[in-house]
Amino acid sequence: MARYILRRVGTMLLALFFIVSATFFMLKAIPGGPFASEKKLPPSIEENITKKYHLDDPWYIQYRDYLIRTAEFDLGPSYRYEGRTVNDIIADGFPVSAQLGFVTVLISIVTGISLGTIAALNRNKFHDYFAMILATLGFSVPSFIVAFILMYIFAYKLRLLPPALWGTWKHLVLPAVSLSFVPTAVIARLIRSNMVEVLQQDYIKTAKAKGLKKTIVIYRHALRNAITPVVIYLGPLVTGIFTGSFVIEHIFAIPGLGRHFVMSIQNRDYTVILGITVFYSLFLMTMNLAVDIMLTVIDPRVQLVDEKR
Amino acid sequence: MNLYFLIFMIGIALLTAGCSQKQDDLKNGEQVITYNLGAEPETLDPATATGKAEATVQMAVFEGLTRLDKDNKPVPGMAKDWEISDDGTRYTFHLRDAKWSNGEPVTAYDFEYAWKRLLSPETGAYYAYQLWYIKNGKEYTDGNVSADEVGVRAIDDKTLEVELIAPTPYFLSLTAFSGLYPVNQNIVQSNPDWHTGVDTYVGNGPFKLAEWKHNQKLVLLKNPNYWAADDVKLDKIVMTMAESRNTELTMFETGQIDIAEEVPAQEIKRLLDEGTASIHPDLSSYFSVFNTDNDFLKDKRVRRALAMAINRQSLIDNVAQGFQKPAYAFVPNGVPGINGDFREEGGDYFQENVERARELLAQAGYPNGDGAPTLELMYDNRGDHQKLVEAIQEMWKSNLNIDVKLKKQEWGVYLKSLFNGDYQIAMAGWNADYVDAMTFLDMWVSDSGNNVAGWRNSEYDRLIEIAKTSFDNKKRIAAMHDAEKILLNEMPFMPIYFYTNVNMYKPWVKGVVVPTIGGFQEFRWAYVEK
Numbered sequence: 070m071a072r073y074i075l076r077r078v079g080t081m082l083l084a085l086f087f088i089v090s091a092t093f094f095m096l097k098a099i100p101g102g103p104f105a106s107e108k109k110l111p112p113s114i115e116e117n118i119t120k121k122y123h124l125d126d127p128w129y130i131q132y133r134d135y136l137i138r139t140a141e142f143d144l145g146p147s148y149r150y151e152g153r154t155v156n157d158i159i160a161d162g163f164p165v166s167a168q169l170g171f172v173t174v175l176i177s178i179v180t181g182i183s184l185g186t187i188a189a190l191n192r193n194k195f196h197d198y199f200a201m202i203l204a205t206l207g208f209s210v211p212s213f214i215v216a217f218i219l220m221y222i223f224a225y226k227l228r229l230l231p232p233a234l235w236g237t238w239k240h241l242v243l244p245a246v247s248l249s250f251v252p253t254a255v256i257a258r259l260i261r262s263n264m265v266e267v268l269q270q271d272y273i274k275t276a277k278a279k280g281l282k283k284t285i286v287i288y289r290h291a292l293r294n295a296i297t298p299v300v301i302y303l304g305p306l307v308t309g310i311f312t313g314s315f316v317i318e319h320i321f322a323i324p325g326l327g328r329h330f331v332m333s334i335q336n337r338d339y340t341v342i343l344g345i346t347v348f349y350s351l352f353l354m355t356m357n358l359a360v361d362i363m364l365t366v367i368d369p370r371v372q373l374v375d376e377k378r
Numbered sequence: 379m380n381l382y383f384l385i386f387m388i389g390i391a392l393l394t395a396g397c398s399q400k401q402d403d404l405k406n407g408e409q410v411i412t413y414n415l416g417a418e419p420e421t422l423d424p425a426t427a428t429g430k431a432e433a434t435v436q437m438a439v440f441e442g443l444t445r446l447d448k449d450n451k452p453v454p455g456m457a458k459d460w461e462i463s464d465d466g467t468r469y470t471f472h473l474r475d476a477k478w479s480n481g482e483p484v485t486a487y488d489f490e491y492a493w494k495r496l497l498s499p500e501t502g503a504y505y506a507y508q509l510w511y512i513k514n515g516k517e518y519t520d521g522n523v524s525a526d527e528v529g530v531r532a533i534d535d536k537t538l539e540v541e542l543i544a545p546t547p548y549f550l551s552l553t554a555f556s557g558l559y560p561v562n563q564n565i566v567q568s569n570p571d572w573h574t575g576v577d578t579y580v581g582n583g584p585f586k587l588a589e590w591k592h593n594q595k596l597v598l599l600k601n602p603n604y605w606a607a608d609d610v611k612l613d614k615i616v617m618t619m620a621e622s623r624n625t626e627l628t629m630f631e632t633g634q635i636d637i638a639e640e641v642p643a644q645e646i647k648r649l650l651d652e653g654t655a656s657i658h659p660d661l662s663s664y665f666s667v668f669n670t671d672n673d674f675l676k677d678k679r680v681r682r683a684l685a686m687a688i689n690r691q692s693l694i695d696n697v698a699q700g701f702q703k704p705a706y707a708f709v710p711n712g713v714p715g716i717n718g719d720f721r722e723e724g725g726d727y728f729q730e731n732v733e734r735a736r737e738l739l740a741q742a743g744y745p746n747g748d749g750a751p752t753l754e755l756m757y758d759n760r761g762d763h764q765k766l767v768e769a770i771q772e773m774w775k776s777n778l779n780i781d782v783k784l785k786k787q788e789w790g791v792y793l794k795s796l797f798n799g800d801y802q803i804a805m806a807g808w809n810a811d812y813v814d815a816m817t818f819l820d821m822w823v824s825d826s827g828n829n830v831a832g833w834r835n836s837e838y839d840r841l842i843e844i845a846k847t848s849f850d851n852k853k854r855i856a857a858m859h860d861a862e863k864i865l866l867n868e869m870p871f872m873p874i875y876f877y878t879n880v881n882m883y884k885p886w887v888k889g890v891v892v893p894t895i896g897g898f899q900e901f902r903w904a905y906v907e908k
Contacts, residue, residue, distance in 0.1 A: 101790020104504070106428070107806065109797060109827035113499075113520040114506050121502035151421035152574035153592070161592045217624070225628055232628040233620050235594055322620035322629075324593035335760075337790055 073373045074358070081354045088350045089139060089343065093132055096339050103148035103337045122148055135343065144344035149336045155344030162326035163348075165235065166313030169325065172245040173310050174303075177252035182299070184253070185260025186292065192265055200257065207254035213316045216247040220320070233322040244321045248314060252306050256299055263295035270294075297368055304360035308353040312345075408613050409906045411887060413637040413899060414626050415617040418593045423573040424559040425496045425503045433556045434898040438598055438615065439479075439581035440559035443471050443489070443538070444550055445902065448891045450712070450813060452550040456484060456560065456582065456605075457538075465849060466545025471538040476605040478562050479586040486532035488560040494518070494525045495566070496557050505557040508811065511549060513541040544847050547714075547854070548814040555812070584610045584902050593619055598901075611889075611905035627882075630654075636884040637899060643699040643762070646880055654884070657701045658892040660877040661712050662809035663818065665705070666755070666770070667871040671832045672802050674751050678868055679742040684803075685872035686728065686735035687777040688770055693874065697765045700880050705873035707866055709815045709858075712894045716855045720815045724859050727866035732777045739778055747779030756785045757805040758792035766874075767805060796830050804830070807877070810895050815858045816845060822865055833870035 104110075104118050119125045126134075138145055144155035188200040220243060224232035230239050267273065268291055276286045313327025326345065333341035364371045417431040424436055443460075444452035458474035476484040496503050497518045510516040513529030529541030542549060552558060562580045565572050572578040579587045584604045589597035596617040600610055618635060620626050623642050630638040641655055649655035668675045668684075675681060690704035703711065706726035715723040736746070744750040755771065757763040764786070771782040782803075787795060795801050808828075810817045821828040823839050841861040848854040866873075879897035883890065886908045891900040 099790065100794040105790055105793045106504075107793065107796075107808075110504065111507055111516075111827065113516075114502075114504065117499045117506075117519065118502040118504065121500070149420050150418070150592075151423060151426055152571045158592075220625075220628060224632055228632060231634060232632055233622075233625045234618060234629075234634065319622050320625055322618065322622070322625055324591065324619070328593070328621075335789060 070373050074362075077358050077361075081351070081358075084354065085347065085350055086136075089136065089347060090132075092343055092346045093135060096337075096342060097128060099337070101337050103339065105337070139343075139347060144347065145340040147338055147341050149333075149338040149341070155340050158329060158341060159326065159344065159348055162313065162324065162329060163311075165323060166318070166325035166327055167311045169241060169244055169248070169317075169323065170307065170311035170313070172241055173248040174252070174307060176245060176249040177256055177306075178299075180249070181253040181256025182260050182292070182296075184257040186264060186287065188257065188261040189264030189268065189295075190287070197261075201261070204254040204257040207250040208258075210250065211316075212247050212250060212314065213320060215250050216243070216317060216320045219243050219247055233320070235321075235323050240321070240323075244317050244323060247320075248310060248317050252310070255302060255306075259298045259302060260292075260295055263298060264291055267291050267294045293367070297364065300360060300363055300367060304356045305353065308349070308356045312349055312352060409611055410614045410616065411612060411637065411890075411901070411904060411906060412616040412618065412635045414620050414629065414635045414639070415596065416619065416621060416626070416639060418619050419596070421573060422579060422587070424492070424556050424561060425501050425505075427556060428504045430896055430898060433896055435587075435596065435598070435617070436556045436559065436581075436583075437898055438583055438585040438901050439579070439587060439601075440556070440583045441476075441581075441604075442555065442559050443473075443553040446551060446554045446891075446893050446895075446900070448903070450551070450894055452554055455554065456489075457553075460550075466547070467542045469540040469542070469549065471540070473536045473538065474605060476582055477603040478565075478580050478582050479601045479603050480562070480565070480580045481603060482562065482564070482580075483535070484560060484562075484582050485535040486538040487535070488563050489538050490530050490532040491563045491566075492561040493530045493558065494528055495561065497528060498525070503557070508552065508555060508557045511542050511544070511546045511552070513543055545849050545851075547851055548812045548816075551813045585612075585615060595619065610902065612901055615901055630882050630884075636887050637890065638882045639879065639897070639899075641880045641882060643697075646699050646701070649882060655880055655882045658879040658881060658897060659703070659710070659712055659894055660809070660879050660897050661710055661813070661817075661894045662807060662877040663705060663708055663710055664702070664805075664807050664874045664877060665708070665871045666874065667796075667804050667806050667831050668869070669799055669802050669804075669830075669832060670870055671799060674753070675802065677742045679738040680744070681869040681872070682728070683735040683738040683742070683778060684774065684780075685869055686731050686738070688773045688872075688874075689730060690875060693766060693769055697769050698762075698875065700878050702875035702878050705875050708862060708871075708873055709818045710810075710876035713810070713813055713815050714855075715815075715859075716852050720855070720858075724862055727863060735778060750778075750780050752781040752783055754783050754785050754802040755805070756787060756792065756795060756801040756803065758787055758789050760789045761805075761807070763805050797827075799830065799832055806830075806871075809877075813895060815855070815862070816842075819858055819861055819865070820846070822870065829870075831870035833868065835864060835868060838864045838868075 147153050147155060147158060184200045184204065188197040191197045220232050223230045223243060230242055234240055273286060273290055276290050313325035315327045315331045318325045318327040329341055329345055361373060365373055415431045415434060419432045419435055420429060421427050422432060422435055424440060427433065427436060441455045443455055443457040445455040447453045456473055456476055457471040460469055460471045462469055473486055478484055493509055495501055497506050497509050497515055499519055499521045506519045514523050514527045517523040518525060518528050531539045533539055560582060565578055565580045569578050576587050576590060584601055585598040586601040588599040598615040600613050601607065604610060620629060623640050626638045627642060627645060629635045641649060646655060668681050670676050694702050694704060706728055707721065707724055709720055711719055711721040713720045755767055757767050767784050771784060774780045774782050796804055808818060808821065820826060820842055823829065823842050824834045838861050841857045845854045845857040879892060881892065886906050888907050889904045891903060893900060
C-alpha cells in the first residue's frame with residue numbers, strides 16, 4: 070500500500086507539471102494583460118509597469134522562475150492586488166469556501182442518503198416517485214435560481230436571514246442550502262439505484278432470514294454496500310465545493326476562493342490564475358487518492374495494489 | 379429533501395425568531411454609515427491605485443492640497459492658501475498645521491516625496507501622467523532626467539513650490555485627485571508594504587483605516603488627528619464588498635447597507651418614485667467609435683447619417699433607464715467654459731433627423747441603403763451594452779436599411795481589437811481625468827494613443843495645441859469650442875449619451891457628496907440623522 074501511495078504521489082507531481090506548463094502557455098496566448106484598460110497609457114508608463122512586474126523578461130525566464138517558485142510553494146505576487154501574494158489570496162479565501170463547502174456536503178449527504186433510502190425501500194410507490202421528482206428538480210434547477218428564490222423568501226420577505234455577507238452561521242444557511250441541491254439530488258439517485266440492486270442480493274435475504282431487525286438489515290448490510298459510488302462521488306464533490314462556487318459567492322457576497330477562478334481570468338491576473346489552478350489540481354488529486362484509500366476501508370473487496378505487479 | 383429540509387428550515391426559523399437584524403450601533407448615538415463599496419480595492423497606495431473603490435477609500439483616509447466641495451470647486455485642504463504667478467505657471471502653496479494619523483506633522487517634504495514617487499519610473503504608476511503638467515515630470519517618468527530636476531520643491535516644512543510647463547487652469551482641482559495625495563515619507567520608506575496593513579496605513583484625512591478583511595469588509599474610523607476633526611460628524615464607515623447588483627439592492631432594502639450604487643436598470647423608476655434613489659451627473663461620455671479606415675465608414679456623410687438615424691431619448695427611456703442625458707456633442711455638462719458651463723456655451727452640434735440621414739446616405743452613393751455593406755458593431759462583455767446595441771441595430775435597419783452584425787468580445791480581446799483598429803464600429807466610453815474639456819478633447823488628436831478611429835485632422839491638432847499652451851483662458855476655451863465643432867462635424871465617433879450615477883441612500887444619510895468625476899462617495903461632510 071505504501072508503495073502504491075508513493076507511486077500515486079509521483080504521478081500527481083508529473084501531472085501537476087503538465088498542468089502548470091499547459092496553463093502557463095495558454096495564458097501567454099490569450100490577448101490582453103493585467104494592466105490593460107480602456108485608456109491607452111503613454112508608452113513610457115506602460116514600459117515602467119511591465120518592468121516592475123518582470124513581464125518584459127523573455128518567456129523562458131518567466132517560465133523557469135515560475136516553476137522554481139511553485140516548487141517552493143511560493144505562488145508569487147498578484148498583479149491585480151498589490152501587496153498580496155497568491156498564497157495570501159488562497160489562505161484568505163479557501164477557509165471560507167471550505168467552511169461553506171463542509172456544511173453543504175454535510176447537508177447533501179444526510180438529505181441525499183435519506184431520500185435515496187426512502188425511495189429504494191418504497192420502490193415504485195408514492196414515496197419513491199415523490200423523492201425522485203424532488204431529486205430531478207434539485208438536479209436540474211441551477212443553483213443561482215435556487216439562491217435567488219431562497220434569498221427572496223428568507224431574507225427579503227420573511228427577514229429571517231441576512232441576504233448576503235459573511236461572518237456568522239446565519240450568513241451560511243442560504244448559500245449552503247442553495248449549493249446543496251445538486252449534490253443532494255445526485256447522492257439520492259445513486260443511493261436509490263444501488264439500494265434497489267443490493268436489496269435483491271442473496272445476503273440481504275440471508276440477513277432477513279436470520280431474523281435481523283429491519284433497521285439493522287438496512288443500515289449494516291444494504292446501505293453499507295450501496296454507499297460505495299457515493300464515496301467515489303465525494304472526491305470531485307468535495308474538491309468542487311470546498312474550493313468555492315463563483316455564482317454562489319457572487320450572489321451572497323462571500324469572500325471565498327470561487328470568485329478568483331473567474332475574476333482572475335477576466336483580470337488577466339496571471340499568477341492568480343496559475344496559483345489557483347495548481348491549488349485546485351493538487352486538491353483534486355489528493356481527494357481522489359483519499360477516496361481510493363477510503364474505499365478499501367468501506368469495501369474489503371477493494372485492494373490497492375501496484376498495477377505493475 | 380422533504381422532511382429533513384422542512385425540519386431544517388423550521389429549526390432556522392425558530393432560532394432566528396426574536397433575533398433582531400437591526401443595527402444596534404446607533405443605539406448609543408454613534409454615527410455610522412454602511413456603504414457597499416462593491417469591490418475589493420486592488421491597492422490603497424495613492425500612487426498606484428486606479429479604480430473607483432480605491433479612490434473612495436483614499437478620499438476618506440487622505441487629503442490633498444485641496445479638496446473638492448459639493449459644487450466640485452477646490453477648497454483649501456492641506457494647503458491653507460496659495461499664490462499663483464501672473465503667467466499661471468508657478469504655484470506656491472502654504473500648508474496648514476496638520477498631522478498624520480500617527481501624530482507626526484504633515485510637511486511640504488511629504489508632498490514633494492509623494493509627487494516624485496508618483497512620477498518615478500520605479501513606481502510604475504498608471505496615473506503618472508497626471509503630474510506631467512509639472513516641469514520635467516514626463517522626462518522623469520521617461521527616465522531622461524533625475525528627480526532633482528522635477529518642478530516640485532519643498533522650500534521649508536510649510537511651503538511647497540510647483541513649476542508648471544504651461545498655465546493649467548484645472549491644476550488646483552487636480553491637487554484634490556488621489557494620485558497627488560501626500561504620503562508619510564518615514565512610513566513609506568521603512569516599509570514597502572505599508573499600504574496593506576492597518577497599522578502602517580497612515581493618512582492625513584478625516585478617517586483612518588481600522589480593519590480590512592479582504593473581499594469582505596473595510597472599516598474606517600474617524601481620525602482624531604485630522605486638522606478639522608471637530609467638523610467631521612461621522613464616527614464610523616463600514617464598507618462591504620458585494621459585487622452583484624441584485625444582491626446589493628436586496629441588502630439595501632433589508633437594511634444591511636445604507637448606501638448602494640449601480641441600481642439594476644429595471645428598478646430605477648420604482649426607486650425614484652419611492653424617493654430612495656437619486657440621479658447624479660457624471661463627467662463621462664458614451665459613444666460608438668467609427669473605424670475611419672473602413673471603406674464605407676471613411677465617408678463623413680455615412681458617419682453623420684448613422685449618427686442622425688438613432689433615437690437617443692428612446693434608448694435612454696427604454697433601454698438604459700438611468701436618466702442619462704442624450705449627447706449631441708462630446709464634452710459633457712459640468713466643465714467650465716468662458717463664463718458658464720462649457721456644454722451650455724457650445725450647445726448641440728447636430729440633430730437627429732432620419733430624412734436628412736437618408737439623404738446623406740444617398741449622396742454617399744447608398745440610396746435606401748443599397749450597396750451598403752453589412753456592418754459589424756463590436757462591444758465588450760463587461761458593460762451593459764447588449765440591449766442597447768440591439769436597439770441601435772434595429773434603428774439602423776429600419777431607418778437606413780443598413781444591416782448590422784453584433785460582435786461581443788471578452789474585455790481583454792475587445793481592448794486588443796480596439797487598439798489594433800481591428801473593428802468597424804465599437805461601443806466605447808470615456809471618463810474625465812480632471813475637470814476641464816481638455817480631458818475629453820485631447821484624445822482625438824492625431825498622435826493620441828486613444829484615438830482609435832484612425833481619424834486625423836491637422837486643424838483640430840492645431841486648435842488643441844493652442845488650447846494647451848495658451849496663457850489666456852478665454853482664448854484657450856474658444857479654441858476648444860472650435861475644436862469640438864470640427865470633431866462633431868467630422869464625427870469619427872457617434873455620441874450617444876452622457877452618463878449618470880444612480881445611487882440609493884437611506885433617508886437618514888445626509889451630507890454625502892458625489893463628485894462628478896468618478897462618482898465616488900465623499901464622506902468628509904457626511905452625517906446620520908434619525
